[in-house]
Amino acid sequence: MRAVVLRSHGGPEVLTFEDVEVPLPGPDEVQVHIRATALNRADILQRMGGYPDPRGAGFLEIPGLEYSGIVSAVGERVKMWKLGDRVMAIESGGAYAEYICTHERQLLAVPSNIPLADAAAIPEVFLTAWDALVLQGGLTSGRWALVHAGASGVGTAAIQIAKAAGARVIAAASTDEKCALCKSLGADETINYTTQNIREALKTMTEGKGPDVIYDPVGGDYAEPAFRSIAWRGRYLVVGFAAGPIPALPFNLALLKGASIVGVFWGDFSRREPQANAAMMAELAQWYAQGKVKPVIDRTMPMSELKAAYAHMGSRGVMGKLVMVN
Secondary structure, three states: EEEEEEEEOOOHEEEEEEEOOOOOOOEEEEEEEEEEEEOHOOOOHHHHOOOOOOOOOOOOOOOEEEEEEEEEEEEEOOOOOOOOOOEEEEEOOOOOOEEEEEEEEHEOOOOOOHHHHOOOOOHHHHHHHHHHHHHHHHOOOOOOOEEEEOOEEHHHHHHHHHHHOEEEEEEEEOHEEEEEHHHHHOOOOOEOOOOOHHHHHHHHHOOOOOEEEEOOOOOOOHEEEHHOOOOOOEEEEOOOOOOOOOOOOOOHHHHHHHOEEOOOOOOHHHHOOOOHHHHHHHHHHHHOOOOEEEEEEEEEHHHHHHHHHHHHHHHOOOOOOEEEEE
């Protein structure tokens, strides 16, 4: 099969296509013929050498954390899936390829109303948002949620999850165009990072209370002013560091406001707590079927144009997800 293999780290030039062996499923595994995958910031970090291959030694370093496709083979003990099923999943790597094998519990059925290519944009961002906002953030109807990077893949998913939970949403983004996208997805208020003061805007929008839950996949300079605005007993969800620098949050404020700083790593949660993960995936699938949430696709490109897709993501002009199809 054809796969993208990292033999070194650096710029897009290190992305090379190679012919490698097709993986075969173990007793509890499912082999999936991958039809599409989506790009994530972690993929860029891995390409540059700043994000070690999560699968560790013994694997070819094939990037790619999420995918959609068709079940092409099953292990002898697999009961949940059959040949031909449409599935999507998040993995620890290996999705930039034609085939992948994964444990049957890692897979989620693709609802009939979602095109298979679009489904590749679902697992990483929606399952992370669900885990963060609903399970760890305790977000419920009427509470305020602040979503950083609202127009990104992770942000567009978080806005929809928060609204489906009945929350009031403030989305922060870097341009008026991105703020408009956030509004179209249900955000009640928006903040333009480049023209508005975050603390003042949050104070006005929440009538001095501050956001109950802050969803932050960005870090950097915007983290501290947002954290200083958090509500009493609020929860600050650390999802990632797309801006680069890891912020130094003032712990004394956590004490004074009774606030919690919560780390979110859905991939490890799915492996450590498989029963809870399966329940979450089942409920999320119902929301898809009911039309409460949908993937936001910036553009779909052939896998052969992967380097161009990386360049587009690096331009910071992406709104939603970039999907690559085989």
